[in-house]
Structures are given as C-alpha cells and as structure tokens.
Amino acid sequence: MKADPAKPIVDDDFAFVRSFVRARAGLMLSPEKRYLVESRLGPVCRKLGMPDLSGLVRNLRAGRDRALERAVVEAMMTNETLFFRDGAAFSVVSQSVLPGLIADRAAQRRLRVWCSACSTGQEPYSIAMALDAMADRLAGWQVEIVATDISEEVLERARAGRYSQFEVQRGLPIRQLLQYFRQHGETWEISQRIRDMVRFEPINLIQDFGRLGRFDLILCRNVLIYFDNATKSQILGRLAQSLVTDGALMLGSAETVIGLTDQLVPDKRYKGLYARANGAKAAPLRAAG
Numbered sequence: 092m093k094a095d096p097a098k099p100i101v102d103d104d105f106a107f108v109r110s111f112v113r114a115r116a117g118l119m120l121s122p123e124k125r126y127l128v129e130s131r132l133g134p135v136c137r138k139l140g141m142p143d144l145s146g147l148v149r150n151l152r153a154g155r156d157r158a159l160e161r162a163v164v165e166a167m168m169t170n171e172t173l174f175f176r177d178g179a180a181f182s183v184v185s186q187s188v189l190p191g192l193i194a195d196r197a198a199q200r201r202l203r204v205w206c207s208a209c210s211t212g213q214e215p216y217s218i219a220m221a222l223d224a225m226a227d228r229l230a231g232w233q234v235e236i237v238a239t240d241i242s243e244e245v246l247e248r249a250r251a252g253r254y255s256q257f258e259v260q261r262g263l264p265i266r267q268l269l270q271y272f273r274q275h276g277e278t279w280e281i282s283q284r285i286r287d288m289v290r291f292e293p294i295n296l297i298q299d300f301g302r303l304g305r306f307d308l309i310l311c312r313n314v315l316i317y318f319d320n321a322t323k324s325q326i327l328g329r330l331a332q333s334l335v336t337d338g339a340l341m342l343g344s345a346e347t348v349i350g351l352t353d354q355l356v357p358d359k360r361y362k363g364l365y366a367r368a369n370g371a372k373a374a375p376l377r378a379a380g
C-alpha cells in the first residue's frame with residue numbers, strides 16, 4: 092500500500108497517542124481531537140521521513156526514539172500567545188502587583204518572577220518591559236525573570252527574541268514597539284537589554300520544579316486549561332509552595348483554583364490573581380469578631 096502521512100489515524104493508534112501525551116505532558120485530548128492529532132502529526136511524519144501515522148505510532152510504541160517522542164509532544168502543544176495578553180491582567184500586574192511587591196521588598200532589594208508556560212516569550216518580555224518602566228525604583232536591585240516551557244522549540248524562538256509583523260501587532264502598544272524593538276526587514280528584534288532580563292529554560296509542569304526556588308510573582312496562564320482536574324490540583328499545590336509567603340499567582344482568564352486547591356485564595360484586586368492561603372496577603376476567612 093502507498094505511504095501517506097495524511098491517511099486517517101486508526102482507533103488504537105489514536106488511543107495510544109492520547110495516553111502518551113497525557114503521560115508526558117499532562118495534555119488531555121478528548122475523543123473529538125482526532126483531527127488535531129492527524130493535522131499535527133502528519134508534518135512530523137514528513138519531517139522525520141516516516142511513511143504514515145501508523146509507522147510513526149509504531150516507532151513511538153517501541154519507546155526508543157527520544158527525538159520522535161519530543162517531536163510528538165511539541166507538535167501537540169498549542170503555543171498561542173501575545174504581548175500583554177489580557178490587557179486588564181497586565182494593568183493589574185504593572186500598576187498594582189509589581190509596585191506592591193517592590194514597595195514590600197525595599198529592604199531585600201530582590202524580586203523574582205516566573206512565567207511558567209512562556210511559549211515564544213511574549214509574556215516574560217511583557218513583564219520585562221513593565222519592570223523596565225519602573226527602573227528608577229529598581230536601581231541596585233537583583234531582578235530575575237525566569238521563563239520556562241515544556242517545548243524546546245518555543246524556547247529557542249523566545250531566546251532569539253525575533254517576532255513577525257503580525258506578532259508585534261498583537262497586543263504590543265506602538266510606544267513599546269518603538270522603544271524596545273528594532274526592525275530588520277520583516278522581523279522585529281527585541282532589545283538586548285530586555286532579552287538579558289529573562290532567563291529561559293525547559294520545565295515540564297507535571298514534574299518537580301522545586302529546584303527553581305521561590306518566587307514573588309508566578310504567571311501560569313493559559314496552560315492549566317489543557318490538563319484534567321487532578322493534574323491541575325497537583326500543579327497548583329506545587330505552585331503555591333513555589334511562592335514566597337506574600338507572593339502572587341496570576342492565572343489565565345479561563346482558569347481558577349476554586350475546587351482544585353485550598354493552598355491558594357483569590358486576591359480581591361483581580362479575578363485571575365491568587366495569594367497563598369496562609370500567606371501575609373491572604374484575606375482572613377472570617378471578619379474578626
């Protein structure tokens with residue numbers, strides 16, 4: 092029979108791919124996502140010179156091809172992102188959360204921010220630009236922005252700091268575009284100064300990330316939506332442990348901690364913002380009597 096990467100995936104192979112990406116990345120693929128698997132893995136077949144999806148899954152089942160395993164996980168990710176995504180969330184971060192943290196840390200002069208599913212870098216670079224605008228308050232401080240993602244491919248793009256016209260048109264105000272980017276033909280490159288503020292590294296959120304240490308602000312946005320509740324609970328619990336006592340966690344607009352962990356409580360300033368339940372910023376459960 093003729094090889095064809097576009098041939099539909101058979102039931103058994105689809106079930107295997109679903110359990111594989113769930114085990115490796117926490118990603119839940121519903122039974123309706125068959126078209127997604129076919130459309131994402133067809134190009135992987137072509138790139139790795141495999142005849143068709145059944146050949147790809149056969150190699151995947153054999154469990155010896157690390158490059159293939161990585162390529163399958165990467166291909167199944169959704170890396171959609173943009174600068175200053177959810178304007179209201181970023182206003183709260185730059186007008187309330189960061190200034191508050193800076194004021195509270197005047198003695199230590201140290202600030203650590205973690206973007207935990209940073210995709211191609213727009214989110215951590217937005218934080219870096221927001222902090223750069225506060226540079227007068229941060230002179231002599233040790234400021235660290237750690238940006239992580241499961242995908243090496245997006246991290247490589249993020250480190251390069253180069254964006255298309257389309258990407259800079261999405262969310263980035265013209266003032267910041269002119270201030271922080273230089274145009275090279277069709278591409279816009281973010282300044283070395285902003286790039287140097289961010290450290291990118293691979294981290295899989297379903298695995299232990301304790302070695303990163305504790306953070307004043309963690310952004311975990313638009314990634315929990317891909318996981319089941321048990322995985323969300325587990326990750327949220329560990330994120331809470333990675334926050335300093337009075338730190339803040341920002342989730343995406345469609346994400347919540349409600350019903351998933353009691354280690355985090357809503358912060359009144361914004362719907363997607365949370366504090367540690369036992370932390371200095373947590374609201375008392377009951378008004379003092």
Ligand SMILES: C[S@@+](CC[C@H](N)C(=O)[O-])C[C@H]1O[C@@H](n2cnc3c(N)ncnc32)[C@H](O)[C@@H]1O
Nearest residue numbers: 116168171172208210241242295296312313314
């Ligand atoms: C939709 S993007 C969100 C990017 C950014 N946080 C934002 O809100 O614009 C989701 C990112 O999560 C990453 N991701 C998915 N599963 C992950 C996991 N288990 N560990 C770490 N990152 C993961 C994907 O590679 C992708 O870059």
